[in-house]
Amino acid sequence: MDIKKFIYKYILRRKYYRYGACKRCGACCTKIYVNSRKSMIRDEEEFEKLKHLHPFYTYLEVIDKDENGLVFKCNKFDKEKRICTIHKFRPGICRRYPSEIIFKMGAVMAENCGFKFVPIESFKEVFEKVSKNKLKN
Ligand code: SF4
Numbered sequence: 001m002d003i004k005k006f007i008y009k010y011i012l013r014r015k016y017y018r019y020g021a022c023k024r025c026g027a028c029c030t031k032i033y034v035n036s037r038k039s040m041i042r043d044e045e046e047f048e049k050l051k052h053l054h055p056f057y058t059y060l061e062v063i064d065k066d067e068n069g070l071v072f073k074c075n076k077f078d079k080e081k082r083i084c085t086i087h088k089f090r091p092g093i094c095r096r097y098p099s100e101i102i103f104k105m106g107a108v109m110a111e112n113c114g115f116k117f118v119p120i121e122s123f124k125e126v127f128e129k130v131s132k133n134k135l136k137n
């Protein structure tokens with residue numbers, strides 16, 4: 001096993017490698033769902049309570065509601081310049097985006113995002129592991 005794979009898999013406990021770069025499309029700043037206690041926020045009253053927990057929530061404005069829940073946009077995103085106006089001081093969740101952890105919480109990659117995730121273990125490796133375990137039992 002190579003060193004990169006070892007670090008990702010056993011130290012960082014990741015299942016995917018992340019490749020690519022931000023294309024500054026702004027999709028992840030202009031269509032946001034908020035997850036709380038394992039479900040998406042569906043009403044504004046519930047969201048108001050979150051605003052006391054982290055300043056990031058105070059940047060968000062409701063723009064829509066769909067089958068997943070409330071849809072927000074961040075008011076720190078400059079639509080014309082296509083930049084985050086607080087880039088240097090943006091919250092940790094934005095610095096780490098897109099990260100595997102938020103996808104485990106139910107987030108979905110924006111279409112045309114410049115990043116992609118590739119499984120650390122190939123299908124062949126997983127298949128061989130499962131087959132070996134079956135033979136042992
Ligand atoms: S959706 Fe992806 S490419 Fe677009 S701004 Fe966000 S991170 Fe960058």
Ligand code: SF4
Nearest residue numbers: 029074076077084094
């Ligand atoms: S703080 Fe900046 S990076 Fe984070 S969602 Fe808002 S505009 Fe995007």
